[in-house]
Amino acid sequence: MSVIDEIGRSKHVSLVSYRKDGTPVATPVWHVTEGNELLVVTEARSWKVRRIRRNPTVEVTVCDLRGRIKTGAPTATGTARVLDEAGTAAARQKLAKKYVSSRIGNWFARLVRLRRPPLVAIAVTL
Structure with a gap:
């Protein structure tokens, strides 16, 4: 099985982007592979978007909900x-197709007419 397949099967990945000084910043995120x-x-307006616009190089590693990475996790x-x-x-x-929680959250936000900040998608070419 390839690394992309293993990453696609996981529920969460740690997306590492880099600050101006080169310091890595890891963020656990939901993802979909295509x-x-x-x-x-x-x-x-998140910091990860700002860092990616400045430096598009990222690293993706399979992790758990809290961002903890197991030894030997695909990267x-x-x-x-x-x-x-x-x-x-x-x-x-x-x-929304992959994550039920996303569907529920989107439905609830529409139901109670929550104001949500603008969203943007990031595509990572592996």
């Missing part, structure tokens, strides 16, 4: 890019 790309949705290095509105909408739909 071919050799990994799709992640996050708030548009891949890739190049990230921020997607437009259409790409973000498509990524959100794919994430």
Whole structure:
């Protein structure tokens, strides 16, 4: 089984982006794989988006919900890019298919008309 397949089967991955000084910052995220790309949705004004716009090199490692990485977990290095509105909408739909919690959260937000910050999708080419 390839690294991309193992990453695609996992529930969470640690997305490592880099600060200006080169310090790595790991964030556990939900993801969906599509071919050799990994799709992640996050708030548009998050620090990870700012770091990726400055330096698109990222590292992806299988982790648990809290971001803990087991010894020997599959890891891949890739190049990230921020997607437009259409790409973000498509990524959100794919994430909703994979994660029930996402569907429930989106439904609840619409039900009570919560104001949500703008979202953006990140595509990582592995």
